[in-house]
Amino acid sequence: MADDRMTSQDSGVYKTLLESTKAIPWRIDWKTMCFTYIGPQIEKLLGWSVESWQTVNEWAERMHPEDQQSVVDFCVAQSKAGVDHEADYRALTKDGHYVWIRDVVHVVRDQQGEVEALIGFMFDITERKETEQKLLDLQKELEELSFKDGLTGVPNRRMLDKVFEEEWMTARRHQQPLSLLVMDIDFFKQYNDCYGHIQGDDCLKQVAQALSSAATRSRDFFARFGGEEFVMLLPETDASAAIKIAERCQQLMMKLQISHQDSEVSQLLTISIGLGTIVPSPKDEIVDFVEQVDQALYRAKECGRNRVKTA
Known part of the structure; x- marks a missing residue:
């Protein structure tokens, strides 16, 4: 009991x-x-x-x-x-x-x-x-910031390297053309010396915003390469189409109407562009392709700037 x-x-x-x-x-x-x-x-x-x-x-x-x-x-x-x-x-x-x-x-x-x-x-x-969700959101935000250029807000070199690798492999696998534009602001050092670094930073922001608008398709990728250099990666784009986009970039620069009284080619801010197109094969390397496009940019500068040269 x-x-x-x-x-x-x-x-x-x-x-x-x-x-x-x-x-x-x-x-x-x-x-x-x-x-x-x-x-x-x-x-x-x-x-x-x-x-x-x-x-x-x-x-x-x-x-x-x-x-x-x-x-x-x-x-x-x-x-x-x-x-x-x-x-x-x-x-x-x-x-x-x-x-x-x-x-x-x-x-x-x-x-x-x-x-x-x-x-x-x-x-x-x-x-x-x-x-947990707040931490995930914060982590995502930090990751996005790590891939974003702090001054202009466009993707940075780190993000470019990641996207370039992915698009290169895709182009090689499907045997599709991949085009690259490397763009450099003409006489930007002189611009900074003339107008000051604060206005120089504002100029870079305007240029980045304008040029990024030329990337109209979802996979077109625009980034700041460093300093006054910008790049645009164009998947499934042949040379003739890439040239039209390069010309569009120069037109967008003209629309900005940014004065540059110390430029040796124009009273307005201009850009020089190196352009290259490739259908990557297993023996091709990204670094070699970028070097070729860089050489095209160098030739554009050698020939008087404010122009497009192809690799």
């Missing part, structure tokens, strides 16, 4: 402990797939009454549509295999919002080793998920 009384008391203590924690305990009978118990804390968290949790259908239906299929399939597979597991998902509240839940599940077996029940705890991890 004393043992029975002690067992009853223990059961009451355990129930009180379970129902006083923030974790929400529950139990599902495996054969019927019905809840045999769920903690009253569930109503405070999600708004659904304890009585409304009858079968696993309620559990599945009160899950975000994007999470439902994968989480249900995972939990069923793990449970059938008798493996304890955890699952994160968004649970629907009675007022139509979603709360992030982590279900920690333990599989109970009978004496024959068959699955008898599932018992577990639901934890509200909304705050943790929000913090």
